[in-house]
Amino acid sequence: MLALVERTVPGVRPAALRFVARRATFARSLGLLTSFPLEQSDPEVFYRGLARDTRELLDDLHRGVRGESARLAGSTVLDVGGGPGYFRDEFAGAGAWYVAVEPDTRELSAAGIEHRDVVRGSGMELPFATDSIDICFSSNVAEHVPQPWTLAEEMLRVTRPGGIVVLSYTLWYGPFGGHEMGLTHYLGGARAARMYERKHGHRPKNYFGTSLFKVGCAEGLRWARSADAEGRARFLAGFPRYHPWWAWWCTRVPGMREVAVSNLVLVLEKTAKGEN
Template identity: 40%
Template sequence: MTDPRAWRDPSFRRSLTLFRAFLREQQDPAAVYDLLARDAADQVERYLPVDGRVVVDVGGGRGHFTAEFRRRGAHGYLFEPDAAELAAAPAGAAVRADGYLLPLADGAADVCFSSNVLEHVADPATFVSEMVRVTRPGGMVYLSFTNWLSPWGGHEWAPWHYLGAERARRRYERRTGRAAKHRLGVNLFPVGVGRTLRDVRARTDVTVVTARSRYWPVLPELAPRLPVVREIATWNLLLILRRCR
């Protein structure tokens, strides 16, 4: 595969490659997340080179993102609450910890990174506040999540979540013969674009560098600006925040 750093972001080629990868997530998750990690690291480095920087990956599962940041010269550390996920994380780079209470001093990180975690926490505002706390003044927060009303909001049982979460979950289990990984109100929550944007813009300790659709091939900053439409069209909201004090 062509090195993703050679892609233009946004581009139709990039979006199509990522979409095709997502369709294979159940069959080959490692390859999908390695690709996504390279793409996300490229996005981070558009704003702040990571070589020699401290990058904190909050909720990064098996450590694909942390491994990619380390490959690029960062001091990357993974903070993940699931012990089973940590078993496959990079040696010496992983700590079992809750994103609500990170075992880090204020301002310890140059970059605080979270990919597709916010929709899995019951209290998004507290989670974001903790990410901001551990980021140094002038440092960067990378926050991306799948919003509930997007076509992929129901995760493995999407797009049937539009007809109701429980109905969609039961349909998935009947069709596949296995238990769904996610359940609304337990490990998946209806996080919206508008509410999240209002919350981060109301903060006095960060400035919003960009709010964009993470995967759109054109005009990625357009969808989040459109009330109502953004809840469906954004698909996955990416926020780049700068810690200002």
């Protein structure tokens, strides 16, 4: 399997994915796909499932980089865009020291969960010291900020040398790029927002140009490769988050990947200056 992965993912060190690939089955993909429409109607099911999958993803990546015996327990994990609190339970259960950054108080109170270890702040200006975090991740946040690569740079800044950065985000031209606006985003973001408002009588939660922005696959890969080329990080892998491993090849195909990848995961290991 690993030999096939090496030929399909565009990252330079795909061995980091050996544990992720074992879990990236069609059954997992189907389960996640069927939960996506429940985000607003049944957030308990959607977010708990997504939180569990995220914890498993980070555990797999951590073992892929550090070795099979490595575990999240004892690691400092920063969640950029922690949302309503489901992720904390997952990581605390794994023994990690978890802290989240969330700018929107409405998101914090959305599930009625008691919040601990949450800092109110912006992902584009993280309120943490440089080189202070073991694992920094962001799940489905980059498409909601106007400067996604500023967010990515901030994640890299606060991560310690040898630590891991995992940035996962929804691609605008993928089928879920419009979020609750459905496929109408292919008609244009502003038009899709107006269509949603006319149909439902209120603005969508994710309003184009305010809380939802176009972000693509190629630009994410460019940022990761640039960080690698400049010696600031090792680019370990870029792959579709929700696809089975045998479909990861689509990340390599320009144009097609903007639609087919749907959600891109970028994995980097921070280096000491000049180490890469």
